[in-house]
Amino acid sequence: MRRLVSTLTAYAGSTIAGLVAGGRSLPALIVLIFVLRGALAIAVVPPWQHPDEPQHLALVHVLASQTELDLPDRRDVNFEHRILRSMAAHGWWRHNRERTPDPVPASFDGVPDHLSTTVNNPPVYYLLAAAVLTLGGIEDLVTQSYALRWMALALAAPTLLCIWAGTRRLFGPWAAGGATLLTAVHPQFVLMSTAVNPAALINLCGAVFWWQAARLLTGAPAAATLALLTGATLVGVFTKRSGAPLVLMLATVPMIAWARGRIGPWRASWPAVVGAAGGLVVIGLLAAAWLWPEVERLGASWSYGLRFSWADRARDWGFLRDFTAGLFDSAWLVAGWLRYPAPSVWLTLMRLLVVVAAGGCLVGLRRPAMAAWRTGFVLAGALVALQVAGVYGGLWVNGYGPQGRYLFPVIGPFMALVWVGMHAWWPRRYWAYVSIGVVAFFVVFDAVGWGHVILPAYL
Amino acid sequence: MRAVRKRETPSAAPHALAPGRRIGAALLAAAVITLATETYLVVADRTVSGARVPRTDQSFLVEGLGQGHRISQTFVMRADGLDEIRLNAVAQGETDEGELALALYEVTRDQESAAVGGAERLLFRDRVAVDTATRHPTFLFAVPPIDESAGRSYRVDIWMPEPRPAAGIGLWATDGRSSEDGSLFINGLSGYAELVFEARATRATVWAGLEHRFGGLGLTLLLILAAVAHAALFVGLRAVVASAAVAGVGVLAPGPR
Numbered sequence: 001m002r003r004l005v006s007t008l009t010a011y012a013g014s015t016i017a018g019l020v021a022g023g024r025s026l027p028a029l030i031v032l033i034f035v036l037r038g039a040l041a042i043a044v045v046p047p048w049q050h051p052d053e054p055q056h057l058a059l060v061h062v063l064a065s066q067t068e069l070d071l072p073d074r075r076d077v078n079f080e081h082r083i084l085r086s087m088a089a090h091g092w093w094r095h096n097r098e099r100t101p102d103p104v105p106a107s108f109d110g111v112p113d114h115l116s117t118t119v120n121n122p123p124v125y126y127l128l129a130a131a132v133l134t135l136g137g138i139e140d141l142v143t144q145s146y147a148l149r150w151m152a153l154a155l156a157a158p159t160l161l162c163i164w165a166g167t168r169r170l171f172g173p174w175a176a177g178g179a180t181l182l183t184a185v186h187p188q189f190v191l192m193s194t195a196v197n198p199a200a201l202i203n204l205c206g207a208v209f210w211w212q213a214a215r216l217l218t219g220a221p222a223a224a225t226l227a228l229l230t231g232a233t234l235v236g237v238f239t240k241r242s243g244a245p246l247v248l249m250l251a252t253v254p255m256i257a258w259a260r261g262r263i264g265p266w267r268a269s270w271p272a273v274v275g276a277a278g279g280l281v282v283i284g285l286l287a288a289a290w291l292w293p294e295v296e297r298l299g300a301s302w303s304y305g306l307r308f309s310w311a312d313r314a315r316d317w318g319f320l321r322d323f324t325a326g327l328f329d330s331a332w333l334v335a336g337w338l339r340y341p342a343p344s345v346w347l348t349l350m351r352l353l354v355v356v357a358a359g360g361c362l363v364g365l366r367r368p369a370m371a372a373w374r375t376g377f378v379l380a381g382a383l384v385a386l387q388v389a390g391v392y393g394g395l396w397v398n399g400y401g402p403q404g405r406y407l408f409p410v411i412g413p414f415m416a417l418v419w420v421g422m423h424a425w426w427p428r429r430y431w432a433y434v435s436i437g438v439v440a441f442f443v444v445f446d447a448v449g450w451g452h453v454i455l456p457a458y459l
Numbered sequence: 460m461r462a463v464r465k466r467e468t469p470s471a472a473p474h475a476l477a478p479g480r481r482i483g484a485a486l487l488a489a490a491v492i493t494l495a496t497e498t499y500l501v502v503a504d505r506t507v508s509g510a511r512v513p514r515t516d517q518s519f520l521v522e523g524l525g526q527g528h529r530i531s532q533t534f535v536m537r538a539d540g541l542d543e544i545r546l547n548a549v550a551q552g553e554t555d556e557g558e559l560a561l562a563l564y565e566v567t568r569d570q571e572s573a574a575v576g577g578a579e580r581l582l583f584r585d586r587v588a589v590d591t592a593t594r595h596p597t598f599l600f601a602v603p604p605i606d607e608s609a610g611r612s613y614r615v616d617i618w619m620p621e622p623r624p625a626a627g628i629g630l631w632a633t634d635g636r637s638s639e640d641g642s643l644f645i646n647g648l649s650g651y652a653e654l655v656f657e658a659r660a661t662r663a664t665v666w667a668g669l670e671h672r673f674g675g676l677g678l679t680l681l682l683i684l685a686a687v688a689h690a691a692l693f694v695g696l697r698a699v700v701a702s703a704a705v706a707g708v709g710v711l712a713p714g715p716r
Contacts, residue, residue: 029695036688040681044672094539094607174706177699185692218711262713375712423706432482432703439696440489444496451500451665459668 026177027164031157034184034193038153040450041194044458046090047145049336050195051403054083055108055118056126057145057196063130064144074119080107086141095336095457114337120300122238125198145196152200156193159200160184162207163412166214170376171416178435179415185442186415187333187342187449192405198240199405205236206409209246210383213253217261217375225264227277229253238294242406245390249383256382260375311399323396328354331404333449338403340457342449350445353418360421369428373420380413482700490693501665509538509608510658512637514547518655520629521645524559525552527622528646530630532654533566533614535640540660541608544600544615547655550593552627557589559628561600562616579614589619589626604671608660612640615656631655 048054062076084104087093093100096114108115118126129148138147160180168176183189192199209232216225233250236243257263313319332350333342341347364370365377387410395402407414422438423431521530544563564579583602592598600615617630632643632652643652670678 026695026698029691029698032691033688033695036684036691039684091607094609097610099610169711172702172705172707172710174699174702177695177702181692181695181699214712218713260713370707372707372710372712376710428706431706432700433485435700435703436482436485436489436696439699440492443489443493443692447493447497447500451497451503455665455668456505459665459672 026173027161027180030164030177030180030184031160033181034160034190035153035157037184037190038156038194041190041454042146042149042153044455045191045194045335046092046095046458047142048083048087048090048092049095049458050191050197051337051405052118053145053196054080054087055115056129056198057141057148058083058108059118059121059126060129060133060148060196061141061144063126064133075117077107081105082141084108084111095339097339120297121198122240122243122298123294124235124238125201125240128201129196148196149194152197153194155200155204159193159204159207159412162204162211163415166207166211166412167376167416169211169214169218170379171373171420174435175373175416175419178419178439179412181439182415182419182442183411185439185446186411187446187454188331188335188404189408189411191333191335191454192408199242199408202236202240202243203408203411205232205239205243205246206387207412208232209236209249210380210410210412213249213257213379213383214376216253216257216263217379219262219264222264226254231280236409238298241394242391242409244394245387246409248386248390252382252386253379256379260378310397313399314397319399320396323392323402327391327402327404327407329404330402331407333453334404335454335457340453342453346445346448346452353422353441356425357418357421360424361417364420364424367424370420370424376416377420380417383410383413384417386410486693486697486700489696494689501669503664505664507538507540507660508657509536509541509660510534510638510641510656512633512641512653512655512657514631514655515633517634518631519634519652520549520551521632521643521652521654522627522629523645524617524619524628524630525622525624525626527619529616529618530654531614531616531644531647532656533612533641533644534638534656534658535610535612536605536608536658537610538660539607539609540604541613541658542602542604542661543659544602545597545657545659546592546600546615546617547597547631548592549596549629549631550589550626551629552623553625555590555593555626557619557621557623557626558586559589559592560616560618560620561585561587563600563602564614564616566612566614582613586620589628593628604660613658614644 058076058080059074061079062074065076081104084107088100088104091100101110105111108117129151132151133144133147136147138144160183163183164176164180167179171179189203193203209229212225212228212232216222216229229250233243233246236246328351329341329347330338332347334340361377361381365374387407391402391406394400395406419438423434426434524530548559562584563582565582566579582605585600585602587598587600605611619626619628632654634652636642636651637653641653643650643654669681673681
């Protein structure tokens with residue numbers, strides 16, 4: 001027995017030592033942390049508590065129950081009534097501090113203050129989710145909801161790996177580890193990564209974009225990288241409106257690469273280009289039957305963003321202030337349908353942290369010792385700025401309310417900037433301590449988010 | 460001429476780090492702070508007061524329990540998990556023998572004003588000895604936790620199943636409307652006053668909530684997974700910190716132009 005214990009102890013010790021020394025397993029460790037937190041979120045948060053879950057599942061269910069794909073057919077009022085009854089059973093109105101309606105409305109039309117239809121939403125997520133439900137043969141309503149939450153987590157795990165890969169090319173393994181670790185302990189990101197919502201897929205598109213943009217700037221085969229950037233943008237645009245800024249990024253990144261990057265060879269990547277182009281042609285042919293109607297629906301979905309007129313609310317200074325505060329706070333932690341915010345002190349400290357990190361980035365840009373990261377600063381800063389501009393242009397200008405999750409497609413470059421910016425204030429010999437401090441700060445804040453907000457709300 | 464060797468100090472190196480021991484101590488401190496915070500958050504008492512009428516200068520004693528009167532108080536609970544109601548009773552008579560009966564009903568708003576004993580739903584009933592109820596200024600009527608109590612209306616009834624006029628039992632009440640939605644009733648007749656009471660949700664530690672949700676086995680599994688996550692976190696952080704010594708190495712982006 002003693003020998004067994006000593007053998008196991010030695011094995012565990014050598015394994016941990018290997019992990020620590022090599023650092024090669026760091027991405028896997030971070031994904032493990034993230035997946036465990038995601039599993040806790042799935043176990044604790046009741047069905048329908050993440051934003052817009054009822055509408056998204058309703059559309060997925062309609063597609064999954066079709067024997068032949070018929071995208072224009074997007075509503076099943078009877079199923080909406082089933083969802084509404086399930087929402088009542090799981091205390092959805094109680095969590096919104098409202099009395100549960102009795103009788104429960106017949107369809108989503110009976111809950112106009114909270115539920116809107118998804119008839120014009122871009123289709124990619126719904127098709128993917130419908131395929132998962134069909135392949136899994138899952139028919140029970142709540143089981144479907146949980147299956148799609150696990151699917152979201154499965155999409156979020158590679159998102160972290162893309163964040164790691166992109167940050168590593170531009171800022172090195174140290175910053176990649178730090179930025180990815182901060183993302184893994186970000187409470188709102190974990191919640192949205194376990195939601196029945198296209199958010200997980202659009203976040204993956206954004207992370208792939210970050211990774212490929214970093215590759216384009218750092219000498220990877222240019223044609224293949226551009227093909228993947230285009231692919232991520234297309235999937236993103238056909239996934240969610242918050243993917244629209246990817247179009248602007250796709251136009252901007254080649255210019256940044258031309259000005260500041262080291263564009264890789266074109267010829268060496270012809271097989272990849274042919275493969276990518278062939279894939280796009282096949283997808284295009286398969287999609288021909290529904291592509292144009294989807295483009296038309298996309299136009300309708302984006303119509304408010306294409307009006308280019310200022311809403312009356314947007315002319316009010318107070319609305320800009322509230323919009324900015326709401327966007328920022330809900331990007332860190334406001335659980336439920338914006339019902340359970342983090343403590344105000346918590347949010348204030350997070351605002352302060354971002355201001356300090358932003359200042360650090362400006363300091364870092366000027367420091368010769370950090371010159372190698374200037375290209376990374378420029379790319380990450382541009383992506384974050386374009387996403388923020390897209391959110392303001394699409395929502396604030398039109399007088400709509402903000403939600404911080406719309407910023408998550410650029411959470412990779414954002415966290416890279418936070419990580420490097422927090423360190424840039426300090427001489428390099430202190431960076432080990434700063435790293436410990438920054439991670440501990442985030443972990444403690446995450447613990448407060450769970451222990452003070454999420455768990456008390458839902459247990 | 461003696462050759463003078465220039466001393467090289469570790470701190471002169473551009474990427475020099477503090478000794479590993481200090482970093483180890485910093486990591487340990489971070490781990491202790493994190494675990495202490497989490498432990499505090501999990502076990503911290505979060506008892507919530509869901510409805511309350513305080514005792515004030517305007518408070519007075521409602522008597523009549525000993526004469527067989529039934530005294531009731533309605534209230535709207537503002538929190539989930541209602542599991543206790545605190546009342547203030549005194550015995551001024553010659554004896555403290557006998558028993559008080561207590562009952563908690565869920566009522567709808569339109570039933571609040573109706574006579575006691577309507578179509579309300581009885582949730583829990585208990586008996587308590589008079590001397591127990593009057594031994595301290597406040598006595599506790601504990602009920603099984605009601606998960607979804609927030610926003611719902613309740614009524615608590617107090618009476619003596621075997622009236623004893625000599626007991627002189629009184630319950631403190633306060634003039635007016637203190638709890639917004641509640642009211643005092645005596646034998647079903649409303650009065651412009653409310654009993655001094657507090658309805659609370661005490662099953663409010665995160666730990667108790669986890670236990671309630673996952674049960675013993677689930678909680679054990681949760682603790683194991685939490686331990687794994689924490690181990691991964693600090694091993695990962697150690698790896699990140701170790702690579703701080705070579706921050707900037709491995710960057711593939713081109714340098715400044």
